[in-house]
Amino acid sequence: MAREERRGTxxxxxxxxxxxVQFENVGLRYGTGAETLSDLSFTLKPGGFYFLTGPSGAGKxxxxxxxxxxxxxxxxxxxxxxxxxxxxxxxxxxxxxxxIGVVFQDFRLVPHLSAFDNVALPLRVAGVEEGDLQNPVSExxxxxxxxxxxxxxxxxxxxxxxxxxxxxxxxxxxxxxLVADEPTGNVDPDMANRLLHLFDALNKLGTTVVVATHxxxxxxxxxxxxxxxxxxxxxxxPTGALRHPPRxxxx
Ligand SMILES: Nc1ncnc2c1ncn2[C@@H]1O[C@H](COP(=O)(O)OP(=O)(O)OP(=O)(O)O)[C@@H](O)[C@H]1O
Numbered sequence: 363m364a365r366e367e368r369r370g371t372x373x374x375x376x377x378x379x380x381x382x383v384q385f386e387n388v389g390l391r392y393g394t395g396a397e398t399l400s401d402l403s404f405t406l407k408p409g410g411f412y413f414l415t416g417p418s419g420a421g422k423x424x425x426x427x428x429x430x431x432x433x434x435x436x437x438x439x440x441x442x443x444x445x446x447x448x449x450x451x452x453x454x455x456x457x458x459x460x461x462i463g464v465v466f467q468d469f470r471l472v473p474h475l476s477a478f479d480n481v482a483l484p485l486r487v488a489g490v491e492e493g494d495l496q497n498p499v500s501e502x503x504x505x506x507x508x509x510x511x512x513x514x515x516x517x518x519x520x521x522x523x524x525x526x527x528x529x530x531x532x533x534x535x536x537x538x539x540l541v542a543d544e545p546t547g548n549v550d551p552d553m554a555n556r557l558l559h560l561f562d563a564l565n566k567l568g569t570t571v572v573v574a575t576h577x578x579x580x581x582x583x584x585x586x587x588x589x590x591x592x593x594x595x596x597x598x599x600p601t602g603a604l605r606h607p608p609r610x611x612x613x
Pocket of ligand 1 (some may be wrong): 392393398416417418419420421422423424425
């Protein structure tokens with residue numbers, strides 16, 4: 363299905379529900395241990411900007427894995443783009459997955475491909491002609507400060523440079539949903555701001571953005587963002603009230 367047509371279908375399906383992500387009583391258990399995530403219930407609005415925060419080990423990466431379909435929940439309902447993805451046939455999952463841009467905590471660049479070819483991957487998968495790749499990929503690499511490293515393989519890049527290639531790859535095809543796990547963990551504050559600007563611009567074009575981070579400074583940079591705080595496997599602050607304390611109600 364053509365990209366615009368698919369997007370239109372998704373938006374038509376979404377407008378009825380008004381959500382792009384819906385979790386209802388979701389639990390996740392690895393193996394036979396206690397639940398890592400328990401009774402998660404929340405919704406994300408299309409076009410929203412969300413920060414996912416919480417202490418180390420609280421379950422942020424686990425929640426993101428559910429979002430980008432790397433993990434199925436042990437119980438509960440997850441609807442993504444208006445469809446129940448828990449009961450969805452496995453063969454439909456890759457098509458859904460292509461609508462999501464992911465910045466993995468460990469980058470997951472393809473080791474034998476250059477920075478250019480890593481960033482070009484989502485466009486090639488989407489069927490973009492070779493002749494139409496050069497400009498967008500070069501521009502994206504320049505934006506993340508890597509115009510001069512286009513031919514470099516991941517192993518020859520620093521951690522921060524690899525992270526920037528991973529971000530460029532995640533955003534280049536303008537996904538409907540962007541999921542980023544500690545995307546600025548390896549870069550200096552100036553570059554973190556620049557990368558956040560990229561997420562912000564993508565969000566303004568309609569992409570729903572979910573960023574897991576410990577970086578309080580980063581969170582304070584997007585005034586319109588909502589905060590999901592996770593603690594010991596549960597959403598501790600679904601309304602973001604911890605960040606924006608509710609005003610006292612006049613009697
Ligand atoms: N594949 C797995 N198998 C078993 N346990 C896991 C697995 N992945 C994560 N866990 C456990 O689930 C809990 C939550 O881990 P998770 O990585 O989701 O937390 P996090 O909030 O992202 O942490 P951090 O901020 O340190 O990245 C931890 O106790 C972790 O050990």
